[in-house]
Amino acid sequence: MRAWLAIAAGIALGVGVAWWLGREAPDATSRKQARADDAAAAQARETRPSLYRWRDDAGVLQITEQPPKGRRYERIDRDTPAGIRVSGDAATDAD
Template sequence: MRLTWALVLGVVAGVAVAWWLSRDPPELAREKQARAEAAAAANFEDSRPVLYRWRDDDGALHVTDAAPKGRKYERIPIEPDPAIEVHGDR
């Protein structure tokens, strides 16, 4: 009976040591977390609706929903007015 418990204890200890050695060091885990948060923030910014403000060759100001090709433009985030209430039941 003691041999069985010794084997079980040895297997459990081996699994625990293997898990401990295979985990990421705290510095690497923090770096991974920071990269994941930065990627999530970038995805959030890219998914928000925006307009693009730019000027053509004649200097006329344009505001479009698609970015112009080959021109400098400014992204304008579209923020809903907080005073507007939307009710889906009406």
């Protein structure tokens, strides 16, 4: 009867050690969540309609719907945010 008890205790100990070694640290979980949030934000940014601003060989400014191949470009959102944004100080009276 004691042999079965030793076997059961050994199995329980093995399962406990496997669980302990297989779990992730809390900081690793938070880092994974931060990477997932960054990836979701980047994917959302990529799905917005946009235009691409770049310069050709002659230095002429080009704005196209497709990014140029092998050139630096700036991505511009096509849709502007709704509403009016005001920033800065109130206008001063010029007398």
